[in-house]
Amino acid sequence: MIYLDHNATTCCDERVVEAMLPYLHAMYGNPSSLYKLGRVARSAIDIAREQISALIDAPGARIVFTSGGTEANALALANACGLGLAISAIEHPSIFENAEYNRQRFRQLHTLEVNEAGAVPLVSLDRANWQAGDMASVMLANNETGLIQDIAAITEHLAERGVNVHTDAVQALGKISFSFKKLGVKLMSLSSHKIYGPKGGGALVVAEDFVLKPWLRGGDQQYGWRAGTENVAAIVGFGKAAELAKAEAALRGVRVLALRTRLEQALRTIPGLVIFAEQVKRLPNTVQFGIPGISGEMLLMQLDQRNIAVSSGSACSASSGEISPVLVAMGVEASLARSAIRVSLGKDNNETEIDQFVDVLKASIAN
Ligand SMILES: Cc1ncc(COP(=O)(O)O)c(C=O)c1O
Incomplete structure (x- = not known):
């Protein structure tokens, strides 16, 4: 074929599968448990966070593991509830459909027009009726055409209005190098299965100075923002895939x-x-x-x-x-x-x- x-x-890399296997069997501890088996799982998650953080240059940012890019996008948009949200006209359905479904929850939902190449021109940003604290969601690379958006220019342009930028970097991850820090975004969505990692794994990267609204309530896992026992094997696999993507x-x-x-x-x-x-x-x-x-x-x-x-x-x-x-x-x-x-x-x-x-x-x- x-x-x-x-x-x-993508097909899960053999080296990723190898890294995951122990956490499906021998190292089955709950990462919240205080004894050794739990601490082993906790430190495996910490290592994965470091591997992902190194790939995207996000020192200090917090990485919230999710069930994939779709959930990371939904989580990002949930943080615009009560505020104005603007999304580009070429976003993935996991942004577009979520924004539409929750339309009534935003002060306003604005679509940022794109040019004939699919890029969001800065003048397009000026057409939205912004208030401080609003959110703009613009993808870093488009899944269909591959277009790479100038996110740094967008965040810079919106900074004086106090608008927070989220970027869906699911397609960009592992295909081009970029820096979370330099892009200036507050939130970034990632997915594991696009970079030779396992399916059902992803993350929302949260800037140091951004406080997320709790998404899943329960235990105090993941900074109290997304409760639930972590999918350790998938997280380990995502981390390994990120490490390989950086090295190669x-x-x-x-x-x-x-x-x-x-x-x-x-x-x-x-x-x-x-x-x-x-x-x-x-x-x-x-x-x-x-x-x-x-x-x-x-x-x-x-x-x-x-x-x-x-x-x-x-x-x-x-x-x-x-x-x-x-x-x-x-x-x-x-x-x-x-x-x-x-x-x-x-x-x-x-x-x-x-x-x-x-x-x-x-x-x-x-x-
Ligand atoms: C740009 C973009 N965002 C989000 C997603 C959803 O990611 P996941 O499949 O991990 O839910 C995809 C998947 O195709 C995508 O291409």
Whole structure:
């Protein structure tokens, strides 16, 4: 099988599985227990926090482990209740749907318009009616096009108004290097399964000077903000995946970018093919393209028959057959948006796979 859908999920790295296994069996202690078995689990969680903190350069920030990126996003937005919230028009459904569902709980819910590349221009920020303490949620990298947002410029622009910025860094993590500290955000969402860690693990990173509202009440785990016995094995796996991502960042980055360059060169020879957000900073592993007159969903199924896995957009909306709201927000015409295919490369892909994908793609289009 040729797997080209790493923005949907990744295969858990063997070294991650190895690190997790002891915490599913021999080291089964409750991290809140005071005796040795519990302390072993507690220190494993502490190490994972350090590994994640090192990957994102977040000294002093508190890392609240969650069940994944979706929960981290929900937790972040819950902290805007009673306040104004603005989200960009290209956010992941876990932001968009949560914001819509809770609309009545915010003083106002504003959508930040994006330009044709999907970026939030600073003038767009000025159109919201801000009050001090409000929250803006803008993703660091888009899951469909791979567009990288200038979050540092956004936080700087909003700082004088006293607006707190949350960023969904689920897709950026492990694919580009960034600094939580330098971005200036108060909250950041992360997910483990996008970086070769286990599914069902994620985190909300909380700046030192930000006090979270309690999310799950119960025991005093996780600073009293998210009660419940921690999923130690998943946290250990997430930490190990973060450690590997940091150690192998340069190598992974260079490899996937070389593969994507090879792929894009081949794609550009296909008549009419459009690469979305082509001219702006994108994740090195991601390319989303459309071919006028071709159904992306049909193409996806034809590729699947040849054992090639790609996506038509966000994994969460792929089965609904709707047009990508991200492309709509970018002003892409509906028929072109309907033809969208997203290829997202991973650390273990190779040139032969890229060439085979291009051959099958060309043959499928010709049919
Ligand atoms: C940008 C973005 N945010 C959040 C999520 C949700 O993460 P999880 O699958 O860990 O809930 C995803 C998953 O596709 C994503 O791409």
